[in-house]
Amino acid sequence: MSLKSLIGIEYTKIRRSKIGVILLLATCILWIPSIVNADLNFTMQAEGITPENNFFIQGFMAMSWFMFPATMLVSTVLINQTERKNSGMLKMLSMPISIWRLCLAKYVVLLTLAALQIMMSVGMYYISAAIASQTQEYNLLLSPLFVCKEAALIWLSAIPMLAIFWLLTICIQTPIVPIGLGFASIVPSVLIINTKFWFAYPMAYPFFFITSEYGKLAKNLTTTQAEPIPWIPTAIFITLVCVLLSCIRFGKYERR
Amino acid sequence: MNIIETKNLTKSYGNFTAVSGVNLHIPRGTVYGFLGPNGAGKSTTMKMFLGLTKPTEGTFSIDNKRYPEDRVEILKEVGSFIEAPAFYGNLSGEENLEIIRKILGLPKASVKEALELVGLTEHRKRLAKKYSLGMKQRLGLASALIGRPPILILDEPTNGLDPVGIHEIRTLIRSLPQKFNCTVFVSSHLLSEIELMADNIGILNHGHLIFEGTLPMLKRNASLQGFPTENLEETFLAMIDEDNRQRSGKR
């Protein structure tokens, strides 16, 4: 069975799970304060950032530091639980399919849920920017090309983090420990991005990336810039190792 | 004297009626076999007795107590086992029973006794999630039997057991009224099984009670209606078939 059809099957499994509702709810809550406090975007002279850039970047910063990683952790739990409940996993392992492909298919579903969450945020950004533009009588909308590019880069920067979450849930049988570890790893990312070793901590990547973008957009601010070396090789290495280990460990418990 | 009685007990889910105007009479100190094909409404009836689902119409009394007013009082007297066994997968068989024991305020020895009754003593330290289907079933039974409750409600207790296990559990259920002086309300979809355990039988089909009485009465009724009586399984099938025919005729 091809990876593509396996991915299709994985989508069917999370049908009616209402994960979309939770992702949407989180996205709505993300942008409401931005609309309410839209006037604050005009008081950023000290930072030297334009109101439209500030409106965009503040929202995406709020998303990247906690909401996005946390909802992704919830999505990981969802994908894992649907399989473990009612011994679905045993059934899958007894099917004539490659276990590696099955594991990869699930990881791809996680990646698409991440993409969905980011796309929802982009959509909500345009809606809330349009509303705020009306209330502030100032055009707060940015070019779709720029916004989509930033969104795509956030998604790319999240891939290693998702690989770690995925590995955690596969390696640890009891659900509470990976969730606890996941949350515990998200919270300190705000501290880690200020250290020299941020590139070794994938949970901080999305937040680090957007913060460095903030530095680029705000003339008077200097934030650490994302240097491709050693970041990209480290990120690729972590992702590959985590995905490889996940594939090796996948279903090991059930096949004991 | 009946320990459980229902009056016009009905449960509907939207347009679908799972249990329809059932009047059951379960005498004290007997084994009552509740028979019916899959989906006949047996589990729903049992769930109503345990307060897991509310009757749409009608009433029932258990040891002269009524639901919902005396829910806790009823549950104090009832040991139950419904559908798939319910347990904590992360705990061992013994630990699972220990929890039930503490809630019911029973003496420590009752866990050991329950484990022995169902033949799980050897596996008491193993995690419940690692039990085989039959062992899970036995654990469920032990959690119903623990503390020797005066009333036992058992929903298809032999499901998933091997022939030896089925025989053991049947013998156990049969012996319970004498041993513990209790009343057993047990369901099954096999008449041959009920025949070996029960004093009284109630047959349910599509939510309707189509027969209630003793085995000899069932045989007599069947021969009067022209059903085969040599093999009870055939009698049961013929009765269900006839009931289904009448029902589709009515529709």
Added chain:
Amino acid sequence: MSIALEWKKTKRTGFFLTFVAGGLLAGAVPILNMMVREKCYVGRKEPAVDIILNANWQLMAMLTILLLLVGACMLYHTEYADNAIQRMRTMPKRECGLFYSKCGLLLFMSIFLVFLQALAIYFCMVHWFAYTAEQISVLIYNFSYTFILLLPSVFGFLLIASVCNNMWIPLGIGVVCIFTATMLPTNNRWLSLFPFALPFQTYVGKDWNTIRMDLLAAVVESMLACIAEGIILKGRRALA
């Protein structure tokens, strides 16, 4: 049903381990922060407790509240995973008792967390600052206040967890609630009383009226959560 029984049910789930590890991590936040950025904090005029709490409490509170969410989800997950909840419902006890016992256990774990964090702050005070006995009493007041402000989160998360049988749903709702709490403007008096935003408050630098109102809100919100649980259980029984 008692707290001890609930404790027993969490065996081999990693519940205690998670709380110990999470508590140690939350406790490590101020210590690590002081080690790394000692110069930023030592030598300031404000009292030591104020400096340490202002610098670290947001992160510590975040970890604490996330731990409570995970704990609440886990406590009900063990009930739902293998249908044990059905056996509990057929026990001759009020179903509310199950909820209250779980609340008791989670409250006990919050005391444990609060204690670890207080200990960490005390260590920072002793190690890096000259502190007075008066500050110790402020520390004790602060963490007693924190514990009471955690009540609505304990009751609230357990309420959410008790309603859903798939663990990830209460987890998702909880995450959304915590995220909402972080997005609420701190200067708005009424919004800061949002149940899951309360634990982010500190005792230091607050007037008595504000503190009294926070405490009152925490107690009222907890009671409302208990009432809501009662209504939900009644409703579920009526609709079953």
